[in-house]
Amino acid sequence: MRRIGVFVCHCGINIAQNVDVEALTKYASKLDDVVVSKQYKYMCSDVGATLIKDSIKEHQLDGVVVACCSPRMHEHTFREVVNDGGVNPYRLEIANIREQCSWVHGDRGKSTEKAKFLVRSAVAKAKLLEPLETSTLEVNPDALVIGGGIAGIQASLDLANDGFKVYLVEREPSIGGRMSQLDKTFPTLDCSSCILTPKMMEVGNHPNIDLLTYVEVTGVEGSIGNYTVKVRKKPRYVDVDKCTGCGDCAAACRLKGRISSEFDMGMGKRGAAYMPFPQAVPLKYTIDAEHCLFLTRGKCGDKPACREACVQKAIDFDQKEELVDLKVGAIVVTTGYDLLNPEDLYEYGYAVSPDVITTLELERLISSSGPTKGEILRPSDQQKPKSVTFILCVGSRDETQCTWCCRIGCMSALKHVYLLREKLGDDVEINLCYTDIRSYGKGYEEFYRKVRGLKTNMFRGIPSEVQNMGDHQKIDIFDTTTNKLFEIKTDMVVLVPALVPRSDAADFARLLHLTQSGDGFFLEAHPKLRPMDTFVNGIFIAGCCQGPKDIQDTVSQASGAASRVATILSKKELEIDPLIAAVDEEACTGCGICVDVCPYEARVLNEKAKIAEVNEALCTGCGACIAACPSNASIHKNFTKKQFLNMVDDIL
Amino acid sequence: MSIVDLTSMGKSQTELRKEINGQLSKLQDEISDYCFQCAKCTAGCEAHKLLELEPHKMVALLKRGLIDEMVNSDIIWTCMSCFKCRERCPQRVAPVEILFALKNMAVVSGKQIPGKYTAMLQSILSIGLIQDVQEVTTRDNKTMKRDELGLPSLSKPCDPAKFQVGLTKIAVEKV
Numbered sequence: 032m033r034r035i036g037v038f039v040c041h042c043g044i045n046i047a048q049n050v051d052v053e054a055l056t057k058y059a060s061k062l063d064d065v066v067v068s069k070q071y072k073y074m075c076s077d078v079g080a081t082l083i084k085d086s087i088k089e090h091q092l093d094g095v096v097v098a099c100c101s102p103r104m105h106e107h108t109f110r111e112v113v114n115d116g117g118v119n120p121y122r123l124e125i126a127n128i129r130e131q132c133s134w135v136h137g138d139r140g141k142s143t144e145k146a147k148f149l150v151r152s153a154v155a156k157a158k159l160l161e162p163l164e165t166s167t168l169e170v171n172p173d174a175l176v177i178g179g180g181i182a183g184i185q186a187s188l189d190l191a192n193d194g195f196k197v198y199l200v201e202r203e204p205s206i207g208g209r210m211s212q213l214d215k216t217f218p219t220l221d222c223s224s225c226i227l228t229p230k231m232m233e234v235g236n237h238p239n240i241d242l243l244t245y246v247e248v249t250g251v252e253g254s255i256g257n258y259t260v261k262v263r264k265k266p267r268y269v270d271v272d273k274c275t276g277c278g279d280c281a282a283a284c285r286l287k288g289r290i291s292s293e294f295d296m297g298m299g300k301r302g303a304a305y306m307p308f309p310q311a312v313p314l315k316y317t318i319d320a321e322h323c324l325f326l327t328r329g330k331c332g333d334k335p336a337c338r339e340a341c342v343q344k345a346i347d348f349d350q351k352e353e354l355v356d357l358k359v360g361a362i363v364v365t366t367g368y369d370l371l372n373p374e375d376l377y378e379y380g381y382a383v384s385p386d387v388i389t390t391l392e393l394e395r396l397i398s399s400s401g402p403t404k405g406e407i408l409r410p411s412d413q414q415k416p417k418s419v420t421f422i423l424c425v426g427s428r429d430e431t432q433c434t435w436c437c438r439i440g441c442m443s444a445l446k447h448v449y450l451l452r453e454k455l456g457d458d459v460e461i462n463l464c465y466t467d468i469r470s471y472g473k474g475y476e477e478f479y480r481k482v483r484g485l486k487t488n489m490f491r492g493i494p495s496e497v498q499n500m501g502d503h504q505k506i507d508i509f510d511t512t513t514n515k516l517f518e519i520k521t522d523m524v525v526l527v528p529a530l531v532p533r534s535d536a537a538d539f540a541r542l543l544h545l546t547q548s549g550d551g552f553f554l555e556a557h558p559k560l561r562p563m564d565t566f567v568n569g570i571f572i573a574g575c576c577q578g579p580k581d582i583q584d585t586v587s588q589a590s591g592a593a594s595r596v597a598t599i600l601s602k603k604e605l606e607i608d609p610l611i612a613a614v615d616e617e618a619c620t621g622c623g624i625c626v627d628v629c630p631y632e633a634r635v636l637n638e639k640a641k642i643a644e645v646n647e648a649l650c651t652g653c654g655a656c657i658a659a660c661p662s663n664a665s666i667h668k669n670f671t672k673k674q675f676l677n678m679v680d681d682i683l
Numbered sequence: 684m685s686i687v688d689l690t691s692m693g694k695s696q697t698e699l700r701k702e703i704n705g706q707l708s709k710l711q712d713e714i715s716d717y718c719f720q721c722a723k724c725t726a727g728c729e730a731h732k733l734l735e736l737e738p739h740k741m742v743a744l745l746k747r748g749l750i751d752e753m754v755n756s757d758i759i760w761t762c763m764s765c766f767k768c769r770e771r772c773p774q775r776v777a778p779v780e781i782l783f784a785l786k787n788m789a790v791v792s793g794k795q796i797p798g799k800y801t802a803m804l805q806s807i808l809s810i811g812l813i814q815d816v817q818e819v820t821t822r823d824n825k826t827m828k829r830d831e832l833g834l835p836s837l838s839k840p841c842d843p844a845k846f847q848v849g850l851t852k853i854a855v856e857k858v
Contacts, residue, residue: 418685484717488747489746513749519685521684
């Protein structure tokens with residue numbers, strides 16, 4: 032005979048308006064083994080918690096059922112309450128009568144009947160719940176940050192300054208990310224490099240940061256507190272200890288100026304021996320194995336020109352890739368974004384005309400360290416344009432491309448208008464076609480107003496197509512402010528494309544067991560209350576890999592993620608949730624199927640005893656081994672077959 | 684390079700636009716370019732309710748430099764100069780001032796002025812006022828005389844001939 036208490040929550044009117052809580056409480060009180068049944072408006076409040084605790088004492092309860100919202104919402108809250116009341120926290124069962132009942136059904140009578148079934152089955156399970164004890168595991172105090180853009184830089188610096196050792200992994204030869212490609216930043220027009228470079232230098236010199244560039248993450252194992260991350264160090268073919276960054280190799284490279292530069296978005300050229308940009312950190316050269324003549328054909332003139340030119344003898348064509356394991360306690364993912372390829376919208380003629388470019392390409396033209404040294408020259412004839420037309424929302428807010436708003440397009444285009452006006456003078460015509468201008472941030476609206484005063488021709492509407500007329504581009508646009516159809520003849524068209532997840536986001540998500548939202552960006556655990564957490568404990572996200580955002584928001588989120596990591600790493604030990612797999616040693620035949628199916632490598636075969644075991648530190652309680660076990664030897668604690676069958680029996 | 688209205692083949696009259704914006708910035712410190720087409724002016728426009736004057740559209744056409752189209756339209760004469768648009772514009776653009784500028788341009792270009800305006804002009808030249816207001820209707824629909832409301836009687840020029848000469852002189856200097 033057990034002594035179970037049932038507590039029914041009204042959740043204001045969320046539950047009460049669709050479920051007769053009065054009748055439900057009365058019904059519960061008559062169930063076998065239920066010694067007390069109570070109701071309250073907000074069970075998760077202090078008063079509700081006291082009600083539960085007092086009832087436990089008064090009726091000597093040994094099990095509790097709370098009929099309320101989803102366990103994802105308040106299971107944790109009520110476990111603590113029950114524990115405070117003196118009952119083992121794992122002898123709590125939640126009957127979800129909100130998300131799975133009152134919110135989704137219309138008929139009050141039927142909803143109440145369903146709620147009764149839910150409570151009845153929860154009581155049936157509560158009768159068989161075992162008391163469980165949490166165990167602890169030691170925490171590795173080091174952190175890993177994946178991605179060296181502004182988000183990764185900020186998170187690394189915050190953690191390093193907190194005293195933690197940080198591995199910062201970047202797959203490109205230099206950190207800096209998208210921000211290093213920008214000339215100025217909106218709305219303050221701060222020079223992007225001027226505010227970014229000091230931070231990059233700080234990362235490069237920080238005693239607590241181990242900077243790993245030209246390195247890719249290939250696998251992640253373990254769980255919160257103890258991750259093992261496999262990384263692949265790509266060969267740079269340059270000994271970074273010897274390289275001084277003098278540039279003699281790049282100057283000597285036979286392919287100099289013949290390879291399209293990724294950093295310049297294809298607007299400029301580089302050689303096979305290159306440094307992506309002058310402020311690169313680390314200030315080391317890299318040899319591009321995909322193009323280098325010596326590496327692809329085995330021959331580069333008589334001798335490789337770069338190797339001959341290097342005084343430091345830093346060029347080393349014998350370098351091989353290295354696989355390294357990093358042991359860390361928590362991970363921050365800051366892998367950034369890609370721009371939508373405007374070729375997906377053929378009507379804008381991006382593939383047809385060199386004079387139709389993207390914002391990021393214009394950014395490289397405006398940049399003083401860019402291929403034109405900051406001069407605005409139109410790509411087809413290298414002449415100054417007399418008219419530039421911007422088209423916003425290219426692929427954004429578009430049900431056939433990207434349904435979301437890119438959040439930075441409006442402001443980046445306005446910034447470009449300002450910079451072009453500054454560089455090209457008052458006589459150049461600047462047109463801007465927009466649907467709405469979204470200038471929501473601090474100082475943004477004021478900046479928008481400033482740009483409106485710069486003789487900007489604002490057209491509210493989106494052109495249907497851009498026609499390449501050879502020496503100019505022709506655009507028909509219907510302007511809804513005047514209700515008129517205009518024809519614009521312009522020298523250069525700048526497209527503002529949507530922000531999209533990295534092309535390899537899905538593969539990367541699989542590697543780390545992250546979830547993606549419908550748009551493909553990494554999904555946060557809760558959009559409002561856990562915006563940096565993922566569904567994998569100990570892995571956090573920040574910056575544009577979570578969704579489009581500007582630098583301000585990216586930096587804030589990165590600092591937030593760093594602080595979430597510090598919360599974990601500052602503890603010596605972590606409690607492990609005991610709701611994980613266990614083995615019925617008598618039933619186990621040692622077949623090893625569970626070892627194969629476990630995605631977390633938490634199942635191991637004990638060769639001596641011929642049974643499978645569970646590594647409690649690694650097991651997440653996903654249930655894969657329980658489903659796979661042919662001999663019913665894999666058990667999920669407090670989710671046993673016996674408990675479930677009892678629930679079913681009771682309501683049938 | 685160029686922007687053309689494909690319906691009328693009208694092109695932007697950049698110089699005129701500059702001139703009107705120049706006048707506006709003197710009167711209101713702001714130019715039409717700042718207008719973001721919220722249409723608050725039209726929503727409150729007294730003339731719109733009776734005559735479909737759309738001040739926000741006037742500003743949009745000015746921004747685009749399509750000025751002839753407006754000068755040639757009778758709609759500019761329907762503004763009753765209540766100045767509500769000027770008072771309430773969130774971007775401190777004053778559509779009413781644009782209409783004054785357009786009216787002046789219409790006069791200069793020899794366009795026919797509506798008869799009511801000539802009568803008003805006559806009234807100004809003789810008494811200094813568009814209307815000799817002696818009575819008002821209150822919200823309770825009662826007719827009240829000036830003295831009943833405690834208002835002084837309207838002052839009139841003591842020397843109408845001298846007043847007319849002075850006024851004409853100012854008008855000539857301003858236009």
